[in-house]
Amino acid sequence: MAHFPTSRARTRAPRVRIPNDERITLNLGGKRAFATLRLLSLTGGLVEFPRPMDDVTLAEVVLMTISGPVKGLVEFLQAPKHERPAARPFRFIAIDDNDYQRLSSTVQLMLKQGFGA
Numbered sequence: 001m002a003h004f005p006t007s008r009a010r011t012r013a014p015r016v017r018i019p020n021d022e023r024i025t026l027n028l029g030g031k032r033a034f035a036t037l038r039l040l041s042l043t044g045g046l047v048e049f050p051r052p053m054d055d056v057t058l059a060e061v062v063l064m065t066i067s068g069p070v071k072g073l074v075e076f077l078q079a080p081k082h083e084r085p086a087a088r089p090f091r092f093i094a095i096d097d098n099d100y101q102r103l104s105s106t107v108q109l110m111l112k113q114g115f116g117a
Contacts, residue, residue, distance in 0.1 A: 008045040011116075013041040015117040018108040023078035035088075037063065039117055040062075042107055044074070052085040065106040070099045 022037045035047035040063075056076055063070040070097035076088045081104065095103070108114075 003022055013043045014111055015029060015039050015041040016115045017117045019115060020022050022064075024064075025062045028056055029058075033059075037055060038087065038102075040110075042092075042104060044089065046075075046087060048084065049086045049088065055090065056088075058093075059090075063103075065102055066109065067086075067102040067105040070103045070106070071096065072099060072103075 016039070018037045018040060025036050025038050026033045026035060026047075033049070033053075035049045037045060038048055039046040053076075060070055060074065061072055061074050072092050074090040075093050076090050079088055081086075
């Protein structure tokens with residue numbers, strides 16, 4: 001069954017900084033692209049592309065985590081003006097329950113290791 005993460009206005013999902021240049025794979029309408037994962041949470045994250053991307057709104061993403069691969073559908077958001085032009089925040093809009101459990105385990109482990117953002 002699919003999980004559809006939602007944000008709660010009062011409680012922000014914990015975020016973790018990604019310490020290495022962790023590459024992720026994105027499927028952008030049939031085209032494969034790669035980006036570097038910078039931040040991650042249970043509701044989304046921040047990636048940095050090698051060069052600024054066009055107005056891409058949806059993508060399938062595959063994250064290789066210490067808990068196993070996490071696949072999901074993401075929506076790209078408008079980047080804040082203070083971010084680098086190639087950096088794009090995203091939010092998960094659909095993720096399988098097993099993938100969500102792996103994502104949650106990974107975020108919790110990274111928080112314990114001191115990578116909280």
